[in-house]
Amino acid sequence: MVKEIERAGLPVVHVCTVTPISMTVGANRIVPAIAIPHPLGNPALSKEEELHIRRCICETALKALQTEVTEQTIFDVKY
Amino acid sequence: MKLELGNIIINDIQFTNEGSKVENGVLYVNQEEIKELVLEDSNIDTCEVFIARPGESVRITPVKDVIEPRVKVEGPGGMFPGWIAKVDTVGSGKTNVLKGAAVVTTGKIVGFQEGIIDMSGPGADYTPFSKTYNLVVKMEPVEGLKQHEHEYALRIAGFKVACFLGALGKNLTPDEVETFEFDNLVESARKYPELPRVAYVQMLQSQGLLHDTYVYGVDAKRTLTTIINPLETMDGAIVSGNCVSSCDKNPTYVHQNNRVIRELFKAHGKTLNFMGMIITNENVYLADKERSSNWSAKLAEYLGCDGVIISQEGFGNPDTDLIMNTKKIEAKGIKTVIITDEYAGRDGKSQSLADADASANAVVTGGNANQVIVLPPMETVYGHLHFVDTIAGGSANNIDAHGNITVEIQAITGATNETGFHNLSAR
Amino acid sequence: MSKIKIVQYINQFFAQIGGEEKADIKPELREGVVGPGLAFNQAFGDEAEIVATVICGDSYFGENIEKASAEVIEMVKSVNPDMFIAGPAFNAGRYGVACGTISKAVKDALNIPVLTGMYVENPGADMFKKDIYIVSTKNSAAGMRDAIKKMAPLALKLAKGEPIGASCVEGYMPNGVRVNLFEKECGAARAVKMLVAKLNNKPFETEFPMPDFDRVDPNPAVKDMAHATVALCTSGGIVPHGNPDRIESSSASKYGEYDITGVEDLDAAGWETAHGGYDPVYANEDADRVLPVDVMREFEKAGKIGKLYNKFYTTVGNGTAVLSSKKFAEEYAAKMKADGVDCVIMTST
Numbered sequence: 001m002v003k004e005i006e007r008a009g010l011p012v013v014h015v016c017t018v019t020p021i022s023m024t025v026g027a028n029r030i031v032p033a034i035a036i037p038h039p040l041g042n043p044a045l046s047k048e049e050e051l052h053i054r055r056c057i058c059e060t061a062l063k064a065l066q067t068e069v070t071e072q073t074i075f076d077v078k079y
Numbered sequence: 080m081k082l083e084l085g086n087i088i089i090n091d092i093q094f095t096n097e098g099s100k101v102e103n104g105v106l107y108v109n110q111e112e113i114k115e116l117v118l119e120d121s122n123i124d125t126c127e128v129f130i131a132r133p134g135e136s137v138r139i140t141p142v143k144d145v146i147e148p149r150v151k152v153e154g155p156g157g158m159f160p161g162w163i164a165k166v167d168t169v170g171s172g173k174t175n176v177l178k179g180a181a182v183v184t185t186g187k188i189v190g191f192q193e194g195i196i197d198m199s200g201p202g203a204d205y206t207p208f209s210k211t212y213n214l215v216v217k218m219e220p221v222e223g224l225k226q227h228e229h230e231y232a233l234r235i236a237g238f239k240v241a242c243f244l245g246a247l248g249k250n251l252t253p254d255e256v257e258t259f260e261f262d263n264l265v266e267s268a269r270k271y272p273e274l275p276r277v278a279y280v281q282m283l284q285s286q287g288l289l290h291d292t293y294v295y296g297v298d299a300k301r302t303l304t305t306i307i308n309p310l311e312t313m314d315g316a317i318v319s320g321n322c323v324s325s326c327d328k329n330p331t332y333v334h335q336n337n338r339v340i341r342e343l344f345k346a347h348g349k350t351l352n353f354m355g356m357i358i359t360n361e362n363v364y365l366a367d368k369e370r371s372s373n374w375s376a377k378l379a380e381y382l383g384c385d386g387v388i389i390s391q392e393g394f395g396n397p398d399t400d401l402i403m404n405t406k407k408i409e410a411k412g413i414k415t416v417i418i419t420d421e422y423a424g425r426d427g428k429s430q431s432l433a434d435a436d437a438s439a440n441a442v443v444t445g446g447n448a449n450q451v452i453v454l455p456p457m458e459t460v461y462g463h464l465h466f467v468d469t470i471a472g473g474s475a476n477n478i479d480a481h482g483n484i485t486v487e488i489q490a491i492t493g494a495t496n497e498t499g500f501h502n503l504s505a506r
Numbered sequence: 507m508s509k510i511k512i513v514q515y516i517n518q519f520f521a522q523i524g525g526e527e528k529a530d531i532k533p534e535l536r537e538g539v540v541g542p543g544l545a546f547n548q549a550f551g552d553e554a555e556i557v558a559t560v561i562c563g564d565s566y567f568g569e570n571i572e573k574a575s576a577e578v579i580e581m582v583k584s585v586n587p588d589m590f591i592a593g594p595a596f597n598a599g600r601y602g603v604a605c606g607t608i609s610k611a612v613k614d615a616l617n618i619p620v621l622t623g624m625y626v627e628n629p630g631a632d633m634f635k636k637d638i639y640i641v642s643t644k645n646s647a648a649g650m651r652d653a654i655k656k657m658a659p660l661a662l663k664l665a666k667g668e669p670i671g672a673s674c675v676e677g678y679m680p681n682g683v684r685v686n687l688f689e690k691e692c693g694a695a696r697a698v699k700m701l702v703a704k705l706n707n708k709p710f711e712t713e714f715p716m717p718d719f720d721r722v723d724p725n726p727a728v729k730d731m732a733h734a735t736v737a738l739c740t741s742g743g744i745v746p747h748g749n750p751d752r753i754e755s756s757s758a759s760k761y762g763e764y765d766i767t768g769v770e771d772l773d774a775a776g777w778e779t780a781h782g783g784y785d786p787v788y789a790n791e792d793a794d795r796v797l798p799v800d801v802m803r804e805f806e807k808a809g810k811i812g813k814l815y816n817k818f819y820t821t822v823g824n825g826t827a828v829l830s831s832k833k834f835a836e837e838y839a840a841k842m843k844a845d846g847v848d849c850v851i852m853t854s855t
Contacts, residue, residue: 001741001821003722004835005850008843010737011725016854017365018396020403024434028724036363036396036855037287038788039742041795051801054794058801058851062736062810065849068727204688226787275705287785323782324756338694350702363784386705388697395823416701418693421714422757427684430828435716441704442714443697446686449757487757488686499693504713505684506672 002027013064015039015057019074029064030074031057053079080171081260082310085152085253086178092130092212101247104254106180108214108244116239117216122224122232129215129461131183135198136458139215142194142492143184144237144319145208145330148177148244158245158315159238159331161296170310175248181211181332182244184237185462186218188229194325194492195454202454205494207501208332215461216240227288234320237331259344261310264354268383271352275385278355279309279339280375280408281498282400284321284328284392285360291320292329292392294358300367304359304374306382309340312356326448326494327420329392333493338500339388339418354382359404361397372403379408386414391497394422394448398433409438420445420495421505425487445495446503449487456482510554510665513582514543515592515608517601520647521561529565529600533574535581536561542650546591549658554665558585564600567608574604575611582612589665590616594623594653595630597645602630610637619664623653626679635679639664642679680715730812734848737815739838741823741831742789742796742855743781744772755782758822761834763841767816771800781822784855796853815847823854 003026005012014027017039022030033039040054056079064075088104095107110128117126131137151157154172157164183196196208203209218236220229262270283292285300292299294307294317307316315335321328340356347353359375362368379387387408391401398419405415421431421444431447464478477485488494493501518528520541539547540559547556560581567574582590590612592605602624609620623641624630631640641660643653656677663670672687673680689696696713703710728734745753745762753762758780769776772793779789779796794800802814819838821831842850 001739001831001835002852003720004832005739005839005842005852006722006725008836008839009725010839010843010847010850011728012850012852014852014854017363018368018399018854019365020368020399021396021434022854024402024436026721028722032365033853034364037785038795039853039855040798040801041788041792043788043791043795050795054798054801055804058798058805061851062731062805065728065736065851066731069724071724275702277701277705288787289785338692339697342692342694342698346698346702351698351705386701388701390697414701414704416697416704418697419714421684423684424829426829428682428829430717431684431714432717437716439716440712441700441710442712442716443693443700444713445693447684450686489757496693499695499697502689502692503686504672504689504693504696505686506674506680506713 011065013061015061023072028069028072030072031060031064031077032074033057080308080310081258082170082314083173084257085173085175086255086257087175087248087251088254089177089179089212091132092180092214094130099247101177101251106177106212106244113216113240113243116243117218117236120232120236122221122228123218123236124221125219127217129217131198131213131215131461133198133210133212137198138457138460139183139185139196139213140194140460140462140464141185141188142196142325143186143188143233143322145332145492146182146237146241147332147335148180148182148241149315149335150175150245150249152249158242159318160316161293162235162318163238163242166295168311169314169316170308174314175245175251175253177244177248179212180244181208181213182237182241183208183213183215184218184233185215186233187463188233188322195490196492197454197457200455200457201452202491205452205488205491205503207493214240214244217462230289230320230322238318259310259313261308264382267352267354271348274350274352276354276383277343277351277386278357278379278382278384279343280357280359280379280387280389280404282389282391282397282404283317283358283360285362286393287363289322290393293318293320299360300362302360304357304371304378306378307356307358309356312337313340324393324489325492326489327393327445327497329496329498330492333496333498333500337498339390339498354384361393361400368400368403372400372407375404376407376411379413380411384413388416388418390418390499394420395433402434402436402439405439406436416441416443418443418445418497418499420497421447422449423447425449425451443499444505445497445501446505448489448495451485452488454484454486509552510589510662511585511587512554512556512589512591512661513558513560513585513587514546514556515560515562515578515605516541517604518561518563523561529563531563532566533560533562533577533581545650545654546658549654550662553662557587562604564604567604568600571607575608578608579612579615583616588618589661590618590620591657591661592622594641594643594657595628596643596647596649597625597628599629602628603633606630606634606638606640610634613638621657621661621664623657631679636681639678641677728849732809733812735813735815735846736802736811737818737842737847737850738797738799738802739819739850740797740853741821742853743779743822744777744789744793744797744820745780747776747778749778749780753780753822755780755822759830761838762820763817763838764820765817766799769799770803772797781855796855815842815845
């Protein structure tokens with residue numbers, strides 16, 4: 001799906017847990033997420049901590065969208 | 080280690096008002112005894128018991144689990160260690176099996192509903208459990224029971240019923256005895272030095288609620304990849320906690336009768352040397368996937384393998400675990416054959432797997448789970464038919480005016496099993 | 507019922523006109539069977555009949571593909587058949603390519619079922635096996651009987667519009683369309699045999715050849731994020747509470763489009779997941795864990811992004827065929843583009 005969005009001319013970042021699948025299917029900008037049932041959250045954390053990690057992932061996603069890439073790139077998140 | 084499986088061949092199940100028993104190949108069941116046993120759990124509100132025989136116009140849905148009734152006759156441990164029996168190591172001594180019988184649990188389960196078993200008609204070909212004499216146990220929870228507890232209650236109730244029935248065969252003389260022997264590593268290596276050394280890597284579903292597997296009572300998602308004696312698996316060490324996309328999840332029955340293990344035993348000493356079994360998981364964190372597959376490769380190398388068979392459970396992100404295992408094991412110079420299934424779309428034209436790698440060049444497939452089948456109405460339905468539009472593989476308004484149900488075969492229990500339990504395939 | 511009418515295409519050699527020296531003959535239509543057609547007709551029994559044969563030289567076809575195709579199509583059309591068979595071509599390269607080309611052309615132009623046969627290494631096989639059914643034959647005309655044994659029943663099935671079984675059952679070359687079949691042996695037995703063959707360096711055939719995935723070049727980066735419209739999409743199945751569009755928990759046949767104008771936060775009362783492939787508890791408690799509307803609204807207020815697009819698109823990745831997902835994404839990507847979306851964050855579970 002990411003590829004179809006890219007093909008339509010929209011820069012897209014794929015936020016996902018299983019980055020190897022994302023690599024295999026051909027996403028170009030990839031941001032690793034937390035876990036499959038809660039990619040942008042973590043129920044083990046407090047509400048505030050959880051919001052913090054979600055902000056960090058989204059910031060990284062925006063950064064990825066603002067970065068020129070020539071090949072498939074994984075943007076690691078700094079928490 | 081040596082395990083004797085004493086098969087008591089069951090040719091029918093019948094209800095009785097007297098005590099439950101096995102006599103002349105017939106399993107007589109007193110419904111009240113089953114209900115009493117199940118309702119011991121205060122989380123279960125109601126329980127009904129039915130019989131489903133091969134060839135009958137019967138549909139069971141939604142299926143939670145299928146379990147083979149067994150009993151430990153001699154040697155350490157008991158059935159379903161960590162759940163019913165204590166955690167003593169199983170896999171040795173004598174176990175009696177009510178061969179041909181199965182306990183099938185049903186009821187309104189959690190969220191998305193589990194599988195269909197048709198005892199006759201076109202659907203029957205797609206499930207291995209249309210050939211067993213099934214004691215269907217339908218259970219409903221007390222109101223407000225949380226999903227995790229609901230799943231747990233039904234899972235345990237199934238095991239209890241299977242143990243109760245199995246115990247009826249404890250003092251009987253089996254119709255046939257199958258003997259399996261498994262040596263320690265050094266002995267195995269010495270015995271058949273000229274044969275290629277082979278291990279079995281079984282991937283266990285461990286994605287979380289409704290997608291779980293337990294080993295000696297331990298949730299597989301909390302385990303490191305490890306070595307298990309295949310005889311332990313054959314003696315009930317691994318059980319199912321699954322409830323979704325039943326075509327390629329392993330019911331407990333499939334673990335008890337794992338066909339990869341059986342086929343490897345058949346070939347052992349003839350075309351290969353069966354060195355051991357590795358169990359690994361399919362977790363939702365990437366680090367877990369990396370770690371678990373690293374350990375699979377490490378243990379396969381440690382066992383001195385020339386080749387392994389890797390079986391998957393489920394689909395989607397576990398395709399990545401499968402490919403990681405394959406890549407890393409092949410990279411050690413160990414040859415692999417993998418067993419998976421496909422989601423190639425209703426027309427068969429889509430990409431079958433979510434992940435792929437050129438090193439996975441020897442694949443056995445359980446078939447395309449998206450294939451559509453029309454299941455004609457059955458005279459009797461045990462369970463809840465109205466869930467068939469929300470089960471995985473169903474879709475809205477898929478029952479027509481004549482009662483025909485149009486579903487993908489992923490709704491059928493065991494249809495595309497990835498331990499090679501069934502004979503469906505695709506090209 | 508009347509017999510199924512078939513036209514067969516063969517080259518100069520099988521028409522017994524001549525070898526290489528006659529390879530330049532132009533297409534010719536003859537009534538009834540010529541050469542291999544006789545044995546085909548015997549195999550068809552009462553069910554079908556080759557009523558006409560088109561003969562064409564291999565060189566002529568190869569050197570005048572478009573013209574020759576048009577001529578042959580006209581000849582076939584004049585007979586108004588129910589089905590078209592070309593060859594079998596065995597390992598004859600130009601003949602194989604001609605059989606593949608003309609079969610596909612006839613199928614496209616006349617919309618009737620077509621069938622050809624050739625040796626797997628014939629260059630025509632790789633060129634056309636995904637477009638038309640090609641029966642795998644031996645590498646020389648000595649395999650004619652064997653070829654007819656496979657081609658005749660498959661031709662009848664195609665002509666009658668019956669469902670076509672798996673490639674290994676029907677004898678055609680794998681064409682990328684996956685078809686189920688029941689094997690004699692269970693998967694575990696097949697796996698052990700395959701492994702023993704692989705370990706002994708003996709030939710074995712994988713039941714599923716690994717695919718090649720295609721790639722799309724990355725688009726240029728967003729220059730001015732502070733004024734950009736950012737859209738959220740997910741394959742995690744986030745839907746309004748109660749799943750109003752009944753998006754299936756697995757193998758979904760549709761995608762959802764939902765308005766989030768004024769929505770600050772995907773709370774448990776309003777939102778949930780329809781996805782059947784993962785533990786739904788966490789997403790149902792707080793759908794922002796899958797689709798981060800709350801944080802994106804913060805970013806919008808802080809001016810980090812221009813604005814959050816007022817709709818999101820949602821699918822269930824679980825068991826959904828790649829081609830359906832592709833179609834869904836094509837559709838909603840076009841909508842987003844038309845609505846002036848500048849970039850997309852896609853989240854997956």
